[in-house]
Amino acid sequence: MLFFLCNFYAVSYNRVMTNSAITSIGVDFGGTSIKMGVVRGTEILTTAPSIATQEYSSPTELIKAIAQFVNMLRIKHPEAQVIGMGMPGFVNFYNGTVYTLTNVPGWHNVDVKELLQKECELPVYIDNDANCMAYAEWKLGAGKGKKHLVCLTLGTGVGSGIIINNELLRGAACAAGELGQTSIDYRGRLGHYGNHGSLEDYIGNREIAADARTLYANNGIDRAIVDCNPIALEKAALAGDAIAAQVWDGLAQKLSCALMNCCYLLNPEAIIIGGGVAKAKSLLFNPLMEIMKNQLAAPLVENLEILPAKFGTEAGTLGAATLALHTHFGEN
C-alpha cells in the first residue's frame, strides 16, 4: 500500500512541478523593508508594494500587514499553492517559529508559520533569508545541479547558506550556515556575540569603507566617506589607484581565509558569491581563486569553482517561494 501511495505521490508531485500554471508566493522579510512576489520557475510574475518593517509595533501587526498584501496578490493569482518567507535571523524551519531577528526588535519566539497561515489559509514555510538566497542559487541559479555548495552575499553583512549532499544544511537548531560570524583571527575585532575576528567585521561594506579611509589617511590622502563604497573603490582600482587595489587585495585575503575554512571542513564543488562587492568580478574572483589555488590541498581545489551569483536582490523572494513549493511537495 505504501508503495502505491509513494508512486501516486511522486506522479502528482511531478505533475505539479512541471505544470507551468503552478505558482507560489515568496516573501523577503528584511530589516528595513518587506518585499513579496508571485513566483513561477525563475520568474517573479507580480510584486506587491514594499512594507516598511519598522513601522509596525508588534509581530502580530506586521504579520497582518504581510497577510493583507499576500491576499491581494492572490486575487490575481488564485493558483498560488503555498507561501515561503525568508527572515533575517534565527528561524526554526521545522516548527515555523522565529527564535530572534537580528535587527528587528520584539521578535522573540514568534510562531510566524501559524499566525500567517491563519491569516492567509495557505501553507506557510519560513527559513533564514540567506538560506532562501542559497536555495534560489542552488535550484535555479549558478549552483544548479551541484550537490555541495557554499553560497554567500556580500553587503552590509555577510549572508550565507550551505548545501551538503543535495540538502540545505540547517544543523541541530536550524542555526547553521553563518559564515559571516566565523572568525579569521582569534585575537581579532570584537563582534556581535562577543566573538573575535568575525569575517563580517572585516568585509561588511561599512568595514571595507572604514578600512579604506584609514589606508588613504595613512598615506596622506583624505577621502569623503562616499568615495569608499565598493563601486567607487572598484572604479579607483581599475583606474590604477594603488591604495584601492590594496583594499581589494586585503578583501580577497580575508574572504579567502573564511572560504578556505569552508573548503577544509565541507569540500564543496562550488562557492557562489553575490551582493554589491561581488560585482567587482576581476578584482575579487581572480585573486580569490589565485589564493585558494595556492593554499588549498589539491583534492579540495581541483574541482572547485568560484562563481558569481545568478540572482541579485530578487534571490530572497525567488528562494523563499521555491523552497516553500519544493518543501510542500516533499523535495529537498
Next chain:
Amino acid sequence: MLFFLCNFYAVSYNRVMTNSAITSIGVDFGGTSIKMGVVRGTEILTTAPSIATQEYSSPTELIKAIAQFVNMLRIKHPEAQVIGMGMPGFVNFYNGTVYTLTNVPGWHNVDVKELLQKECELPVYIDNDANCMAYAEWKLGAGKGKKHLVCLTLGTGVGSGIIINNELLRGAACAAGELGQTSIDYRGRLGHYGNHGSLEDYIGNREIAADARTLYANNGIDRAIVDCNPIALEKAALAGDAIAAQVWDGLAQKLSCALMNCCYLLNPEAIIIGGGVAKAKSLLFNPLMEIMKNQLAAPLVENLEILPAKFGTEAGTLGAATLALHTHFGEN
C-alpha cells in the same frame, strides 16, 4: 518487486547487525605503524602484531603484508565479513583509492580497495583515519544517537570527522572534515599547504611544547623539552604553575576559535574531543565551554555539549571495522 527486495534486504541486514557472531576486521593504517584487529560491537576480540609502515618499499608490498596479517586473523575468525581500513590522508571512500598519504611517501593514486580485496577475497572499504575515529564515536561512543557531530583528536596533529544529518560528511571529493587545516588567523603561521594560521600549527603537541618553552624563556625560566609535553604541562598547571596555566588558556582560546567556526557553519549538537591533550579535562573542557558560552549565538550554544571521546587509540580499528560492516550492509 523492488519493494519486496528492499524488505528482504532490511530483514537480513537487521539479522546480521544483531547477530553477535558477526565480526569485521579493522585496520588502522598509521604513518609509523599499522594495527589491526577483529571487532565485534565495541570489542576488539583479537589483534595482530603491528606492521612498521615505513619498512616497505612500495604500496603493493605493504598491502601484501597487511593481507597476510588479515588472513592470519581470519584463521581464528572465519566469520569475519568485511575489512575496513582507515588511512592518514586523502582517501576516496567511493572508489577505494588513496589520493595521497600525508606522511607515507610513494602513495599516490593507489587502488587500495582492489589490491587488498584481491589478496584477501573479502570486501574492503577504506576511509580517512579521522573519519573512522569519528565513526566509532558516533556509532559506538560518546556521540551515539546524535545527528550532528564534530569529532576531533588532538595529538601531533589534529584529526577530525564531521557527522551531518546522521551521515559522515565526505564532500565533493571525500576531502571534507579537515579541521586541523582551518585557519584561526589569516595572517598567521605558514602551514603545510601554503595556508596561514592553521589550527594544527598552534595546537599540535610539538607546537604547544615550543610555545610553552618560549613563554617560560620569556619569563626567565629554562625548561627541558620533556617538561613541555601535555602531561607535564597539565601537572604543572594543576600544581599552580601560572605559566603552564597560561599555556592551557591559550590552547583553549585557539581551539575554541576553530570549534566556534564549526558551530557557526554546522550547528552541531556535540563536539567530541579525544587524544593526549584532551586528557587534561578540567584544564581544557571547562575553559572551552566557558569561552563558547560567551561567544556563540544562543541557538548554537543552548543545546551544545562538549564531550570527551569514549575511545582512545582503539578508535581507529573500531571505527574502520564498524564503518566497513555498516557500509557493506547499506547503513550510513
